[in-house]
Amino acid sequence: MQPRRVGIVGVPPLSVIRKLNREQCLIVDLDEPQIRKSIELSSNYLPRVYCAILRTVVLNAMHLKLDTIYIDVGPGKCDCALHVAMVLDNILRIPVIKTRNLDDKPFGTSICRSGMPLLEKFRAITRAVSSDAAEAQLPPCAPVAGFWGVPPRDFSILSLFPDTTHIYGWTRCMENKTPANMELETYYNSDVPTVFFAQSFCAKTALAHHLARLHPRSLFLDCDVTAGNSARAKIEAFLELSGVTARRRIS
Amino acid sequence: MLLADFGTSYCKILDTESGQPPRIVATRDLEPEFCADLATGHNAGRRSRQSINELTALAWGGESLINEPDFVLLDCGSRDIKFIRYVDNRIIDMGWNAECGASMGFTIELLGKYYDLDFNTIPVPDSGFSITCGVLGMSNIFDAVVSGSTEIEAVAKFVRGIAMNGYRFAGSPEKLYLSGGLCDNPLFVGCFPCAVVRLGRFVLLEGLEECIRRNG
Numbered sequence: 001m002q003p004r005r006v007g008i009v010g011v012p013p014l015s016v017i018r019k020l021n022r023e024q025c026l027i028v029d030l031d032e033p034q035i036r037k038s039i040e041l042s043s044n045y046l047p048r049v050y051c052a053i054l055r056t057v058v059l060n061a062m063h064l065k066l067d068t069i070y071i072d073v074g075p076g077k078c079d080c081a082l083h084v085a086m087v088l089d090n091i092l093r094i095p096v097i098k099t100r101n102l103d104d105k106p107f108g109t110s111i112c113r114s115g116m117p118l119l120e121k122f123r124a125i126t127r128a129v130s131s132d133a134a135e136a137q138l139p140p141c142a143p144v145a146g147f148w149g150v151p152p153r154d155f156s157i158l159s160l161f162p163d164t165t166h167i168y169g170w171t172r173c174m175e176n177k178t179p180a181n182m183e184l185e186t187y188y189n190s191d192v193p194t195v196f197f198a199q200s201f202c203a204k205t206a207l208a209h210h211l212a213r214l215h216p217r218s219l220f221l222d223c224d225v226t227a228g229n230s231a232r233a234k235i236e237a238f239l240e241l242s243g244v245t246a247r248r249r250i251s
Numbered sequence: 252m253l254l255a256d257f258g259t260s261y262c263k264i265l266d267t268e269s270g271q272p273p274r275i276v277a278t279r280d281l282e283p284e285f286c287a288d289l290a291t292g293h294n295a296g297r298r299s300r301q302s303i304n305e306l307t308a309l310a311w312g313g314e315s316l317i318n319e320p321d322f323v324l325l326d327c328g329s330r331d332i333k334f335i336r337y338v339d340n341r342i343i344d345m346g347w348n349a350e351c352g353a354s355m356g357f358t359i360e361l362l363g364k365y366y367d368l369d370f371n372t373i374p375v376p377d378s379g380f381s382i383t384c385g386v387l388g389m390s391n392i393f394d395a396v397v398s399g400s401t402e403i404e405a406v407a408k409f410v411r412g413i414a415m416n417g418y419r420f421a422g423s424p425e426k427l428y429l430s431g432g433l434c435d436n437p438l439f440v441g442c443f444p445c446a447v448v449r450l451g452r453f454v455l456l457e458g459l460e461e462c463i464r465r466n467g
Binding site for chain 1: 304344345346
């Protein structure tokens with residue numbers, strides 16, 4: 001018998017993830033690109049000028065064979081997810097179940113503070129959303145830079161950062177399995193140059209902008225579906241001019 | 252050492268051992284085999300042995316040329332605009348607009364040639380068009396001419412709109428350091444509603460030289 005294929009949006013409550021794991025469901029993270037199709041196909045149901053993560057959710061849901069979708073619409077996700085839940089419910093013939101994740105038991109943030117390449121850290125954290133178990137604790141490294149924000153739609157920008165970049169913001173809340181923990185989300189490290197990443201049209205853009213203004217060495221970076229040369233150059237220049245990246249040898 | 256700032260329309264090239272000033276070559280006229288030792292700009296990765304990105308070059312050039320702890324430096328190129336802002340000798344903000352600020356310098360040069368205009372003689376207009384980029388702004392010119400404006404008046408308003416775009420993009424500072432080829436356009440410079448210090452078109456080359464001094 002085929003396992004049930006269940007799509008998740010955001011970070012559903014641990015009780016839901018436990019249930020799905022117990023039932024040996026195949027969990028598909030709809031926030032991440034799962035299929036090779038143009039995101040423009042989602043524009044039948046969502047405006048083009050809209051959060052790329054939620055456009056990706058709709059694109060995935062349109063094309064994947066799923067049995068159920070759990071979509072978190074509480075304070076741990078965003079109001080837009082509530083609206084997208086209605087869209088999905090109207091266009092799909094499967095149950096679309098709204099959740100409000102208010103979990104407050106901390107699972108730790110060792111991946112965010114580890115010395116793994118930043119891209120690997122993000123992969124590990126997003127992968128762990130489907131798991132109800134605590135991740136193995138990793139040794140922390142001293143940070144030289146910070147990345148604050150949600151996981152970007154385009155992971156390629158992460159390779160521009162040194163391995164000793166710590167993760168802050170909602171991604172840290174994801175690893176901690178407390179996505180509605182505002183205190184943890186708004187925490188940043190004033191001692192390290194930090195990129196405050198905003199996924200264009202995401203409600204958290206305001207928070208990223210505000211915190212970047214408060215941080216003494218920050219870069220507010222707004223990116224839509226893919227990061228262009230301009231965004232990449234801003235990150236490179238910010239890290240270089242902040243003394244984070246290695247001295248170059250001119251010959 | 253051969254340094255190059257590969258702009259969209261013009262390349263600025265400096266041979267540090269020649270004792271000569273930098274030379275400007277139209278990008279379309281640059282020899283295909285030309286290769287710099289250190290470069291910045293659109294083609295830097297392809298046409299040089301080592302490259303640094305344009306924001307870094309702009310920042311280092313600004314640091315080298317501007318002897319002030321607080322400043323805003325805006326570079327208006329053919330295709331894009333970028334700025335850096337320093338407070339207490341530290342960079343605190345930067346931006347690079349390659350999309351909505353597109354084709355500013357290129358469009359102004361194109362219009363000057365098309366209408367055969369001398370930007371040295373055109374007075375600064377009292378108001379400008381509200382435009383988002385060079386390409387979209389051109390329709391404002393055509394509309395204004397159809398409505399009875401002279402071509403000179405229409406282009407002047409277009410140029411003012413472009414300058415205001417750059418000014419706002421740089422955070423509307425009281426004093427602005429300006430770099431790029433548009434420093435030589437008095438109409439464009441006069442359209443900024445703030446004090447403007449023109450640094451000319453070799454600021455990114457200065458940034459490359461500063462890079463050598465720091466890392467050589």
